[in-house]
Amino acid sequence: MAGNDVLLTMTGIHKEFNGVAALRDASFEVRPGEVHALIGQNGAGKSTLIKILTGVHDRDSGEISYDGRPVRFGSPHEAQLGGIATIYQEVNLIGYRSLAENVFLGREPKRFGLIDWRRMNDEAARILSSFGLDVDVTRPLNSYAVATQQLTAIARAVSIKAGLVIMDEPTSSLADAEVEVLFGVIRRLRADGVSVVFVSHKLDELYAICDRVTIMRDGRTIETAPMSEISRIELVTRMLGRELAEQLSHRRSTEPGELGTAVVLEAVGLRREPALEGVDLSVRAGEIVGLAGLLGSGRTETARALFGADPVDGGTITVKGRLQQLRTPRDAIRAGFGLSPEDRKTEGIVPDMSVRENLTLALLPRLTRLGVLDRRRQREIVDRFVADLGIKLADADQPIRELSGGNQQKVLLARWLCTQPDLLILDEPTRGIDVGAKREIQSLVRRLADDGLAVLLISSEVEELVADTDRVVVLRDGRSVTELAGADVEERRMLEAMATGSATEETP
Amino acid sequence: MSDEVLTPSAPPVAPVPTAHRRPSWQRLTQRYGALAVLVVLFVYNAVQTPFFLTFQSLVNNQLRQAAPVGIVALGMALVIATGGIDLSVGSVAAIAGQLGALVLVDGSSAYLAWGAALGVALLCGLFNGVLIARYGVQPIIATLILFIAGRGIAQLITGGNLQDFDDPLFQFFGLGRTAGLPAQIGVWFLVAVGMAAVMRWTTFGRYVVAVGGNETSSRLAGVPVARTKMLVYATSAVLAGLVGLIAVGVNSSSDANNVGLGLELDAIAAVAVAGVPLTGGRMTVIGTVIGAITLKLLQNTLIAHGIPLEIAQMIEGAVILAALYVQRSER
Numbered sequence: 001m002a003g004n005d006v007l008l009t010m011t012g013i014h015k016e017f018n019g020v021a022a023l024r025d026a027s028f029e030v031r032p033g034e035v036h037a038l039i040g041q042n043g044a045g046k047s048t049l050i051k052i053l054t055g056v057h058d059r060d061s062g063e064i065s066y067d068g069r070p071v072r073f074g075s076p077h078e079a080q081l082g083g084i085a086t087i088y089q090e091v092n093l094i095g096y097r098s099l100a101e102n103v104f105l106g107r108e109p110k111r112f113g114l115i116d117w118r119r120m121n122d123e124a125a126r127i128l129s130s131f132g133l134d135v136d137v138t139r140p141l142n143s144y145a146v147a148t149q150q151l152t153a154i155a156r157a158v159s160i161k162a163g164l165v166i167m168d169e170p171t172s173s174l175a176d177a178e179v180e181v182l183f184g185v186i187r188r189l190r191a192d193g194v195s196v197v198f199v200s201h202k203l204d205e206l207y208a209i210c211d212r213v214t215i216m217r218d219g220r221t222i223e224t225a226p227m228s229e230i231s232r233i234e235l236v237t238r239m240l241g242r243e244l245a246e247q248l249s250h251r252r253s254t255e256p257g258e259l260g261t262a263v264v265l266e267a268v269g270l271r272r273e274p275a276l277e278g279v280d281l282s283v284r285a286g287e288i289v290g291l292a293g294l295l296g297s298g299r300t301e302t303a304r305a306l307f308g309a310d311p312v313d314g315g316t317i318t319v320k321g322r323l324q325q326l327r328t329p330r331d332a333i334r335a336g337f338g339l340s341p342e343d344r345k346t347e348g349i350v351p352d353m354s355v356r357e358n359l360t361l362a363l364l365p366r367l368t369r370l371g372v373l374d375r376r377r378q379r380e381i382v383d384r385f386v387a388d389l390g391i392k393l394a395d396a397d398q399p400i401r402e403l404s405g406g407n408q409q410k411v412l413l414a415r416w417l418c419t420q421p422d423l424l425i426l427d428e429p430t431r432g433i434d435v436g437a438k439r440e441i442q443s444l445v446r447r448l449a450d451d452g453l454a455v456l457l458i459s460s461e462v463e464e465l466v467a468d469t470d471r472v473v474v475l476r477d478g479r480s481v482t483e484l485a486g487a488d489v490e491e492r493r494m495l496e497a498m499a500t501g502s503a504t505e506e507t508p
Numbered sequence: 509m510s511d512e513v514l515t516p517s518a519p520p521v522a523p524v525p526t527a528h529r530r531p532s533w534q535r536l537t538q539r540y541g542a543l544a545v546l547v548v549l550f551v552y553n554a555v556q557t558p559f560f561l562t563f564q565s566l567v568n569n570q571l572r573q574a575a576p577v578g579i580v581a582l583g584m585a586l587v588i589a590t591g592g593i594d595l596s597v598g599s600v601a602a603i604a605g606q607l608g609a610l611v612l613v614d615g616s617s618a619y620l621a622w623g624a625a626l627g628v629a630l631l632c633g634l635f636n637g638v639l640i641a642r643y644g645v646q647p648i649i650a651t652l653i654l655f656i657a658g659r660g661i662a663q664l665i666t667g668g669n670l671q672d673f674d675d676p677l678f679q680f681f682g683l684g685r686t687a688g689l690p691a692q693i694g695v696w697f698l699v700a701v702g703m704a705a706v707m708r709w710t711t712f713g714r715y716v717v718a719v720g721g722n723e724t725s726s727r728l729a730g731v732p733v734a735r736t737k738m739l740v741y742a743t744s745a746v747l748a749g750l751v752g753l754i755a756v757g758v759n760s761s762s763d764a765n766n767v768g769l770g771l772e773l774d775a776i777a778a779v780a781v782a783g784v785p786l787t788g789g790r791m792t793v794i795g796t797v798i799g800a801i802t803l804k805l806l807q808n809t810l811i812a813h814g815i816p817l818e819i820a821q822m823i824e825g826a827v828i829l830a831a832l833y834v835q836r837s838e839r
Contacts (some may be wrong), residue, residue: 307783329729347724347728350789
């Protein structure tokens, strides 16, 4: 190290993709021998920042200095040579090769131009055993658990004498005991003067291992602070960009008692390892229930489990008083559910099919008699929903991929509305669409609820949940920890529950 | 959700302006490329090949010879529309032809022989379908099993012997004529019309394209993905079985080694020439028919003009390459 108190400085980093700014004047600073947390919501810019540092992307402007010298890495390989190693959440090693080969991939020790297997195996075993891992390094990587694979990736970083190790959600697929082993290794690295950038959404872990934290939002660096000087609630507040002072609820003030009493959905103890560890929630007719939680808290997993898209390990789902086994989305649709998935492009639309066919995809069984499609009724339904929802298009026969994001989302909503569902599960229905369309969709959902539809609304925008829901179930680490109703649906309580697991508990 | 970190840093998607559908040359070549090649070949032959423009040549040679590939290509197009592929069609044709011939030679009626042939083909298709739809085996591997093992099975059925027979009813698909046309052309026509109707009018037809277009979305929209896949592989196999009956009918003899040899590749080539993307999500019946005719006419033209086989094969390869290139530009 150059002996100063800063290892890495990134300042004034700008990056645009197709004219859309991903980073605006972002900055980042890491000291030697510290574990530095980097947090932010999806799209906050932390992955872009890391990719610019490690040479995956080039920056549009800004300065990076590492170990006292200005740097501009052209590829992850160059960054590695420069002393920066990255460990991705999905281990990016080669499953069929041995642990030792993975540690030394591309830099195998040679003797007379041939690979010196003995030295390679000995050295790999030495590094891994220094992590407390006593394993056969000649066995293929994929014969070991994910934790071991992750440690192998770290061993690789150590063996290249990296000064900075970036870990992207390293704990997302680890069990608690394995997390402890990983933390032990991180502490060792820190003791050896290696810096670690730790990306995670799990606050407990950040407080357990990190020295400082940098918070990003909307492509900007919001704050860097020592972990010991920032409370959980402050952390979450800054990450989500909410000022606790402004408390404006547009929610209609309905007391739970006045609502339609028909419980449409009741889920108890929903479990699916490792993401869901017990989720309870219920939705009544005419009610919009929000599902809140930080990234990784199990919101999407809950939606998918309810819809039969993923099998559950335990728990019960009762639909309108009847216990149901929802093994596939078809079962859920038959039970009267609709799901608008989180990722519109990969899970929602069929891009090359027409708007007409996308809109009626879930309805097809009911538009069919003896296998033959009733195209006239199909046309009528499509025309009605295009008009009702104000979907802007040139022609119902044009491929849906040609529509804007907001209009695609409306088509997907219409896909379910035309099946006249009892419950609509909306996973981030307004993400990535323009403000106008967002408002339209929000007021549409409210109108539908007023007409008696039960809605489960997942959103990472606290503001949206406060404004648009009647009740909110807060998830944390795969568990439903708190339920807020009526006047309690407000930002402070929700943020507290997301950060600490309870709405009343004193924050640290 | 959380795995978005450090995956390509998806920039917010800008609203895409609607309807940018210009009739670019790419679009035109993709849609009408096979037809254009067909027209060129036709005109060339009309001028250069003696007796090309006769009923005997056009119908009895060109169209009749294109029929087996054309029929299998329709099933293949269906499979490819779901994003799959079926390498087993040649072997299935051999199995079906063998079993049909065996049942006939054993003294059963022609109808029973047909039933046995198509029945065993259906079983083969279901075997493929179960592997792919239930167990998630990649289509190319799943259908490779019957591609390899199928010919062995066909051999076993007859103990490796040729079986000769003479039964006009059984051989109807190969040798029969209706309204002056060879029966296999009629069969091809009916299959094509039937499939066009299925694609256009039935839910199943829409499911096929939906599954190939985006399987995840389709499953979440309640499309019976597994059943749809089972059905397309079953259809492909039954059509292959039909072609097996045509082949043994034409030869008045069953030959486990040669029935349907290379059929799968010709069928895939016909679909590719038709401009159907092998990634799935699209299907054209008329295009597939044109693709098969074009491919066969190309092969016959090269043969008729004494082009050495090795050169002919290279030219065929070049045409397929051109078809793939045009598709690539489209996406």
